[in-house]
Amino acid sequence: MQGIWTTERIREAEDGLLAVTPDGELMRRAAFGLATQVAALLAERTAAVSGRRVVLLVGSGNNGGDALWAGAFLRRRGVSVTAVLLSPDKAHPAGLAALRRAGGRSVSTADGPQWIAKADVVVDGIVGISARGSLRPAAAQLVEQAEQVEAPVVAVDLPSGVDPDTGAVDGPHVTATRTVTFGALKPVHALAPQECGEVALVDIGLRPSLGEPDLYRLELADIAGAWPVPGPEDDKYSQGVVGIAAGSAAYPGAAVLASGSAVRATAGMVRYAGHAADVVRARWPEIVATGSVTDAGRVQAWVVGPGIGTGTEGRDVLSHILGQGVPVCADADATTIIARSSEVLDARDPGTPLVLTPHAGEYERLMGHGPGADRPAAARAAAKKYDAVVLLKGHCTVVAAPDGRASVNTPRGSWLATAGSGDVLTGLVGSLLAAGLDPWLAASAAAQVHSLAGALAAEDVPTSASALVDAIPAALRLIRATSH
Numbered sequence: 001m002q003g004i005w006t007t008e009r010i011r012e013a014e015d016g017l018l019a020v021t022p023d024g025e026l027m028r029r030a031a032f033g034l035a036t037q038v039a040a041l042l043a044e045r046t047a048a049v050s051g052r053r054v055v056l057l058v059g060s061g062n063n064g065g066d067a068l069w070a071g072a073f074l075r076r077r078g079v080s081v082t083a084v085l086l087s088p089d090k091a092h093p094a095g096l097a098a099l100r101r102a103g104g105r106s107v108s109t110a111d112g113p114q115w116i117a118k119a120d121v122v123v124d125g126i127v128g129i130s131a132r133g134s135l136r137p138a139a140a141q142l143v144e145q146a147e148q149v150e151a152p153v154v155a156v157d158l159p160s161g162v163d164p165d166t167g168a169v170d171g172p173h174v175t176a177t178r179t180v181t182f183g184a185l186k187p188v189h190a191l192a193p194q195e196c197g198e199v200a201l202v203d204i205g206l207r208p209s210l211g212e213p214d215l216y217r218l219e220l221a222d223i224a225g226a227w228p229v230p231g232p233e234d235d236k237y238s239q240g241v242v243g244i245a246a247g248s249a250a251y252p253g254a255a256v257l258a259s260g261s262a263v264r265a266t267a268g269m270v271r272y273a274g275h276a277a278d279v280v281r282a283r284w285p286e287i288v289a290t291g292s293v294t295d296a297g298r299v300q301a302w303v304v305g306p307g308i309g310t311g312t313e314g315r316d317v318l319s320h321i322l323g324q325g326v327p328v329c330a331d332a333d334a335t336t337i338i339a340r341s342s343e344v345l346d347a348r349d350p351g352t353p354l355v356l357t358p359h360a361g362e363y364e365r366l367m368g369h370g371p372g373a374d375r376p377a378a379a380r381a382a383a384k385k386y387d388a389v390v391l392l393k394g395h396c397t398v399v400a401a402p403d404g405r406a407s408v409n410t411p412r413g414s415w416l417a418t419a420g421s422g423d424v425l426t427g428l429v430g431s432l433l434a435a436g437l438d439p440w441l442a443a444s445a446a447a448q449v450h451s452l453a454g455a456l457a458a459e460d461v462p463t464s465a466s467a468l469v470d471a472i473p474a475a476l477r478l479i480r481a482t483s484h
């Protein structure tokens with residue numbers, strides 16, 4: 001798993017390391033890594049490094065210092081380097097001196113545009129982990145110009161104007177081609193993928209000082225390691241039987257999608273209970289389908305909610321399922337039922353895992369307010385309140401456990417924004433719960449496979465929930481192949 005640390009934790013670790021490292025050493029390590037990445041981008045985009053033109057946008061702090069030192073390193077490789085100083089009096093003195101010694105020039109913001117117009121790469125050293133709010137006007141104008149001339153932008157540590165701890169954007173900001181960060185990933189890198197572009201991590205020796213991460217991102221190897229596949233001793237029951245209570249006679253689609261997703265996810269058995277039994281059976285002959293949850297047979301986990309309605313019948317189905325003493329993934333209408341009358345959770349056996357999968361609207365129903373800008377904090381608060389794993393849907397899906405663990409799923413595009421895609425996700429979560437995975441890991445892995453299936457189904461054009469179901473095996477195949 002990749003670890004992600006908040007800026008407060010990064011700062012603490014940096015302070016400890018700075019105290020035992022020669023003056024300026026950490027910044028030079030960071031800047032050398034940055035210069036290497038800028039040179040690589042120049043080579044990729046222009047087929048050369050020497051003779052190319054780089055413009056540094058330099059703010060008042062150490063982020064600007066990184067840019068200036070990197071400029072000095074790039075000069076040694078024959079790059080023409082111009083630093084636009086946003087606060088000339090506060091520009092990092094040692095960095096500025098190093099750049100000048102190496103033959104780089106510094107100019108005022110008024111002269112910035114003429115250099116940006118000819119830049120092969122622009123380096124955003126405006127602000128780093130001490131950033132608050134969006135870009136101030138002088139910086140915003142220069143960034144806008146860089147966008148207009150379509151110069152690739154390399155962000156130093158993080159794209160300026162984007163909140164380092166939440167990835168939130170509420171005004172002018174940098175959209176980078178590549179972000180070069182130092183020491184460790186920060187929340188912005190997982191939560192604002194569009195603004196960060198490709199993220200490169202430069203090791204500056206910080207990791208041993210960091211301790212446990214604040215957030216995690218699953219790597220493909222984690223998913224491959226956790227995903228159940230049949231072994232020599234397995235049979236259809238041993239891999240976990242998942243029950244699906246979804247859909248209705250009028251709206252069988254949710255039932256077909258959630259059940260199909262569970263069929264594709266693992267080799268375990270799938271039972272269906274509800275008014276769409278005939279349609280489900282016709283589409284998925286391997287499913288044992290029945291009309292009611294009361295005669296569904298034994299399962300190791302339940303999925304309940306998509307399309308069951310929010311009336312008395314839906315509520316009865318949910319109560320019955322919560323009383324079965326097996327893990328439950330409560331989705332869609334089940335979330336709304338819980339939000340309206342949380343007493344329904346009294347039927348839940350204490351200690352039985354529950355996964356809730358709200359989108360922003362359902363979250364608001366559950367919590368009385370929307371998720372806000374800090375999505376990991378929002379998911380953690382709901383996880384605590386409901387003593388459940390909460391998978392907060394959105395462009396970046398966040399999964400939080402009641403014990404505080406949280407993972408972020410960085411999306412592969414926005415292809416999942418299509419009707420019924422949530423039903424597919426819930427089927428994936430359910431089959432992993434039935435296989436006995438830790439519920440936080442189950443939800444985190446399901447979110448990643450879901451978005452990978454989305455990207456494979458889409459192949460760069462809009463896709464559908466049915467195509468997502470069909471792409472699950474390809475997603476799993478890719479994950480297993482990549483991890484061998």
Ligand SMILES: NC(=O)C1=CN([C@@H]2O[C@H](COP(=O)(O)OP(=O)(O)OC[C@H]3O[C@@H](n4cnc5c(N)ncnc54)[C@H](OP(=O)(O)O)[C@@H]3O)[C@@H](O)[C@H]2O)[C@@H](O)CC1
Pocket residue numbers: 014015018026027028030031059060061062063064066126127128129130131132133134135136139156157161182204
């Ligand atoms: N410490 C280390 O060991 C290492 C640190 N490293 C590097 O240092 C970076 C952190 O540097 P830092 O703490 O000096 O602050 P930084 O982010 O440059 O901000 C400076 C000032 O900008 C201003 N400002 C704030 N918001 C703004 C906005 N929206 N728009 C415009 N300006 C804004 C505000 O000052 P103000 O103008 O308000 O006086 C703020 O104080 C880190 O990200 C990494 O790159 C690496 O070298 C590795 C080793």
Ligand SMILES: Nc1ncnc2c1ncn2[C@@H]1O[C@H](COP(=O)(O)OP(=O)(O)O)[C@@H](O)[C@H]1O
Pocket residue numbers: 332359392393394395396397411413414415416417418419420421422423424425450
């Ligand atoms: N813009 C987006 N980018 C990435 N993923 C998205 C986006 N919009 C929605 N999703 C994902 O698509 C799924 C939609 O689920 P949901 O809102 O329950 O829809 P439905 O009820 O139609 O199935 C969630 O997994 C969500 O995270």
Ligand SMILES: [K+]
Pocket residue numbers: 063124125126127128155156157158159160
């Ligand atoms: K920056």
